[in-house]
Amino acid sequence: MDRRSFLAGLFGLIAPSLAAEAQQPRKVWRIGVLVPTTEAAAASYVAVSRQALRALGYVEGTNLLLELRYSERDDGLPDGAADLVHRKVDLIMTTATPATLAAKDATTKIPIVMVAVNDPVQSGIVASLDRPGGNVTGNALLLPEITVRQLQLLKEAVPKASRIAILGNLANPSVRLTAAALQESSRALGVSIELVNAQRVEDFDPAFAIMVARQADGIIAMADPFVFAHMARVMELALRNGLPAIAFFRESVPSGVLMSYGPSLVQAMQRAAVYVDKILKGTKPADLPVEQPTKFELVINLKTAKALGLTIPQSLLLRADQVIE
Numbered sequence: 001m002d003r004r005s006f007l008a009g010l011f012g013l014i015a016p017s018l019a020a021e022a023q024q025p026r027k028v029w030r031i032g033v034l035v036p037t038t039e040a041a042a043a044s045y046v047a048v049s050r051q052a053l054r055a056l057g058y059v060e061g062t063n064l065l066l067e068l069r070y071s072e073r074d075d076g077l078p079d080g081a082a083d084l085v086h087r088k089v090d091l092i093m094t095t096a097t098p099a100t101l102a103a104k105d106a107t108t109k110i111p112i113v114m115v116a117v118n119d120p121v122q123s124g125i126v127a128s129l130d131r132p133g134g135n136v137t138g139n140a141l142l143l144p145e146i147t148v149r150q151l152q153l154l155k156e157a158v159p160k161a162s163r164i165a166i167l168g169n170l171a172n173p174s175v176r177l178t179a180a181a182l183q184e185s186s187r188a189l190g191v192s193i194e195l196v197n198a199q200r201v202e203d204f205d206p207a208f209a210i211m212v213a214r215q216a217d218g219i220i221a222m223a224d225p226f227v228f229a230h231m232a233r234v235m236e237l238a239l240r241n242g243l244p245a246i247a248f249f250r251e252s253v254p255s256g257v258l259m260s261y262g263p264s265l266v267q268a269m270q271r272a273a274v275y276v277d278k279i280l281k282g283t284k285p286a287d288l289p290v291e292q293p294t295k296f297e298l299v300i301n302l303k304t305a306k307a308l309g310l311t312i313p314q315s316l317l318l319r320a321d322q323v324i325e
């Protein structure tokens with residue numbers, strides 16, 4: 001057999017195999033996303049998740065399909081979680097405690113990657129941070145510890161403050177846990193705290209009426225999805241009533257918050273995407289320790305301070321990661 005005939009015959013054997021391989025459908029990963037707020041409020045963070053997943057090689061329309069479910073009310077989250085399970089997604093991403101609890105109740109088999117959950121151990125989501133067990137892992141916020149620090153910072157910015165309102169959705173278990181953690185710290189600072197509930201948009205006006213009637217000197221806006229989604233309205237009312245506020249995420253500062261202190265929610269989303277990638281490649285959620293934030297940012301808004309007639313101590317300004325003039 002001459003060389004040309006040999007190569008032709010060899011190609012004839014290989015070509016069908018190559019063609020068959022080329023025709024094999026590429027795996028399309030179906031990821032469910034359960035978000036405890038409105039689509040509009042979550043848009044920028046969903047975009048961050050998309051970008052982070054794309055950087056890891058997951059492209060919508062090619063090898064990724066995102067199933068997005070939103071519910072501003074906690075009682076709508078179980079239906080969203082059940083629908084994702086029914087659609088047999090490969091993995092579920094959740095944000096905050098209520099959505100993560102809803103997903104965990106809906107499935108013990110589908111992996112769940114949580115983002116920005118308060119205390120997943122105390123909430124019963126994982127067995128421990130180092131060895132979560134089960135089908136849930138992701139990252140936590142250390143909310144009670146950070147909120148205690150927020151109280152200290154607000155007291156430093158407003159030294160005469162004696163009563164601080166804690167604004168949050170009491171239907172969220174993490175809000176109740178955090179409020180309890182503040183009791184001892186508030187006594188040490190000589191401050192009393194007033195827990196004020198807001199679960200619906202209509203609750204904000206009466207909530208602020210309560211704060212004013214009880215002579216609150218400032219507000220801690222809790223790291224609660226509902227409050228965060230309506231931060232612009234919260235700050236409108238805070239400024240109208242002359243109440244300085246501190247929030248968890250720096251994204252709240254442009255809405256008029258005096259200060260923010262906490263970890264980066266964007267970074268938490270990006271880290272969650274890394275866990276998604278690891279799980280889709282075969283790592284079990286039980287073997288991935290729950291990550292905790294290592295960097296905390298203090299942002300101070302001097303525009304808001306001026307509007308409130310406050311002078312922020314220089315010692316506090318020097319510790320800020322960013323000062324908005």
